[in-house]
Amino acid sequence: MKNEMLLAVTQLAAERNLSHSVVVSAIKSALENAYKRDELAKGQDVKVDLNPNTGETVVRTVRRVVEIVENINEEIALSEAQKQFKEVKVGDEITTGFIEHNPGRIAAQTAKQIVIQKLREAERELVLKEFSDKTGEILNGTIQRLDPKHIVISLGKGEGIMPITEQVNGERYRVGQQLKFLVQRVDNSVRGPEIILSRNDPGLLRELFKTEVPEIFNGVIEIKALSREAGSRSKIAVFSNQEGVDAVGACVGLRGLRIQNVVNELLGEKIDVVEWSDDDSEFIKKSLSPAEVQKVVLNQITGSSLVIVPEDQLSLAIGKDGQNVRLAAKLTEWKLDIQHQGSISSDQDFVELKLENSTSVSQLGFASRTEKIIVEQGINTLGELASKKESLLEIKGFGPKSLEEVDSVLKSFKDFSEPIKPNNEEEVSSIEKEQNIVLEETEKIKEESIEELNPEEEILELEILEKSQQKNLEVENHPVQETVPQDDIWNIGKISKKKTSDNSQTLRFAEDIEGIRNSNESTTKKGKKERTKAKNRKGSSNKSR
Structure with missing residues (x-):
C-alpha cells in the first residue's frame, strides 16, 4: 500500500506537470467527498488524513463547534463539546468517530471522477499562471488536431487554439507540424483558460526579427513601423540608434541569412526591409x-x-x-x-496644389478676424489663397501682420512661389522644329502659286516680292526695339503661337539665334531663286510675243 500510494502520486504529478502537494490535495478531497456517502458518516462532515510517504489513510467524522446548533449532523454545541474536550472553543472541529478505510465500488468511482476534476482545475490554474504574462511572445508549438473552426496546438505545459480568423490564407497545416505562434491573449473561460494563438498577426513578424537579429533585441536597431499582408508580402521600417550601424544590412544579414530564416518561418512570405x-x-x-x-x-x-x-x-x-x-x-x-x-499637365504652374487646393480655409488655423476677411473676398480654399495672396494687401483692414500669417501657413506646405518650370532646351527645340515645318510649307505654297501665274501676273508678283525684300533689308539695318515684359522670358506659349518667326527679332533664349539666322538665310536663298526663275520666264514670254 505504501509503495502503491507513493507510485500513484508520483506518476500523476509527472503526467500532469503538477507538484506532489497538488496531487495529494486532490486525492484527499476526492476521498472526503466519497466517504460522505458512507452510511457510517450519517451525514456528518468527513476528513481524510493522508500520508503519501507511508500510504497511511485515516478517515474520521468531524463536527464544527458552535454556540447554537442549526445542523445537527455537522455541528455540535460548545457545552457538549467541552464535556469531551475541555480546551475546545467555537469554530474548532472535533472528531466524533472513525470510518474504516474500505470504500465500496460507488465510492471508489466517485473518488476517481473527483480526482480527475481536481487535477484538471489545478492544470488550468497552472496554465493561466504560466501563460498569462506571455501575451505578445512567440511560442513553439506542435499541431495536435485540426478542427473546422480552429486548430489545437500542443505547447508542452498546455494547449492553445488558433481560430480560423488567425490562420494565414495559403498555409497548409498538418498534424505533427511544428511552427512558431504568437500568443495573442489568454482567456479564462468556464472551460478553463484558453490560449489564443495567431499566425497572421503583424506582431509575429516583429518578434521573429527580434529573435533573428541580436541588434534589435539589444535595442541598437529599432523597428519603427511594419505592415503585413500575411502569407504574401510584408514591409518593415528599421532605424539605427547607434552611429555606424547599418540597420537594413543588419536585418538582412550576411548573404541574406537572417532575413531568410524569417522568410522560412513564415513559409515563404516576401519581406521588404526599408530604412525609416x-x-x-x-x-x-x-x-x-x-x-x-x-x-x-x-x-x-x-x-x-x-x-x-x-x-x-x-x-x-x-x-x-x-x-x-x-x-x-x-x-x-x-x-x-x-x-x-506624363499624366500631369505641362502647363500646370503648381503641381503642389493638386492636393492642397481643395483644403478649406477654415481648416488652416487662421485667427477669426483674418479668416473672416479672406472668406469675404470669395477665397475658400488653400489653392485660391495661394493664387490671390498678393491682392490681399489691397483689402481694407488686411495689414502686413495678416499677410505674415498667410505666408506662415503657405510655407507649412510646399513653396507656392516656385512654379515648376519646363525643360527649356526641349521646349525650344520643339518650337524650332515647328517653325521650320511652317517655313517649308510656306515656301511650297509660294512656289506652287508662282508656277500657276500667267506672264503678266508673274511680273507683278516679282515686283511685289522685290519691294518686300527691300523692306526686310531696311528692318535688318535699323531694327525696331521691342519692349518685352519681364516675365515674358518664361512665356513659351507665345513663342509657339507665332507660326512664322521671320519678322520677330526678340531673342528669348540663346537657341533662338540659330532659328532666326537660319530663317533669314533660307529667305534670301529662296528670293534669289525666285528672281532667277521670274527673269527666265519673262525672257521666254517676250520671245514668244
Missing part, C-alpha cells in the same frame, strides 16, 4: 521600393500625398493588385496617390 526616416517625403520614397520615386507632395492637413514616378515605374510602384502602395500606405500612415509624370 523622420522626413515624411523621404520615408514615402523608401517605402515604395523597389520602385523609383521622382517627387512627393505632402498635404499635412488631410494626411494625403501625391507621389510622382516615371511612367515605366508606375506599375511597379502600385504593385500587383495595388499591394505595394497599400503596404506603403500602412507603413507610412499616409494616403498615397501614385501618378506618373
Whole structure:
C-alpha cells in the first residue's frame, strides 16, 4: 500500500506537470467527498488524513463547534463539546468517530471522477499562471488536431487554439507540424483558460526579427513601423540608434541569412526591409521600393500625398493588385496617390496644389478676424489663397501682420512661389522644329502659286516680292526695339503661337539665334531663286510675243 500510494502520486504529478502537494490535495478531497456517502458518516462532515510517504489513510467524522446548533449532523454545541474536550472553543472541529478505510465500488468511482476534476482545475490554474504574462511572445508549438473552426496546438505545459480568423490564407497545416505562434491573449473561460494563438498577426513578424537579429533585441536597431499582408508580402521600417550601424544590412544579414530564416518561418512570405526616416517625403520614397520615386507632395492637413514616378515605374510602384502602395500606405500612415509624370499637365504652374487646393480655409488655423476677411473676398480654399495672396494687401483692414500669417501657413506646405518650370532646351527645340515645318510649307505654297501665274501676273508678283525684300533689308539695318515684359522670358506659349518667326527679332533664349539666322538665310536663298526663275520666264514670254 505504501509503495502503491507513493507510485500513484508520483506518476500523476509527472503526467500532469503538477507538484506532489497538488496531487495529494486532490486525492484527499476526492476521498472526503466519497466517504460522505458512507452510511457510517450519517451525514456528518468527513476528513481524510493522508500520508503519501507511508500510504497511511485515516478517515474520521468531524463536527464544527458552535454556540447554537442549526445542523445537527455537522455541528455540535460548545457545552457538549467541552464535556469531551475541555480546551475546545467555537469554530474548532472535533472528531466524533472513525470510518474504516474500505470504500465500496460507488465510492471508489466517485473518488476517481473527483480526482480527475481536481487535477484538471489545478492544470488550468497552472496554465493561466504560466501563460498569462506571455501575451505578445512567440511560442513553439506542435499541431495536435485540426478542427473546422480552429486548430489545437500542443505547447508542452498546455494547449492553445488558433481560430480560423488567425490562420494565414495559403498555409497548409498538418498534424505533427511544428511552427512558431504568437500568443495573442489568454482567456479564462468556464472551460478553463484558453490560449489564443495567431499566425497572421503583424506582431509575429516583429518578434521573429527580434529573435533573428541580436541588434534589435539589444535595442541598437529599432523597428519603427511594419505592415503585413500575411502569407504574401510584408514591409518593415528599421532605424539605427547607434552611429555606424547599418540597420537594413543588419536585418538582412550576411548573404541574406537572417532575413531568410524569417522568410522560412513564415513559409515563404516576401519581406521588404526599408530604412525609416523622420522626413515624411523621404520615408514615402523608401517605402515604395523597389520602385523609383521622382517627387512627393505632402498635404499635412488631410494626411494625403501625391507621389510622382516615371511612367515605366508606375506599375511597379502600385504593385500587383495595388499591394505595394497599400503596404506603403500602412507603413507610412499616409494616403498615397501614385501618378506618373506624363499624366500631369505641362502647363500646370503648381503641381503642389493638386492636393492642397481643395483644403478649406477654415481648416488652416487662421485667427477669426483674418479668416473672416479672406472668406469675404470669395477665397475658400488653400489653392485660391495661394493664387490671390498678393491682392490681399489691397483689402481694407488686411495689414502686413495678416499677410505674415498667410505666408506662415503657405510655407507649412510646399513653396507656392516656385512654379515648376519646363525643360527649356526641349521646349525650344520643339518650337524650332515647328517653325521650320511652317517655313517649308510656306515656301511650297509660294512656289506652287508662282508656277500657276500667267506672264503678266508673274511680273507683278516679282515686283511685289522685290519691294518686300527691300523692306526686310531696311528692318535688318535699323531694327525696331521691342519692349518685352519681364516675365515674358518664361512665356513659351507665345513663342509657339507665332507660326512664322521671320519678322520677330526678340531673342528669348540663346537657341533662338540659330532659328532666326537660319530663317533669314533660307529667305534670301529662296528670293534669289525666285528672281532667277521670274527673269527666265519673262525672257521666254517676250520671245514668244
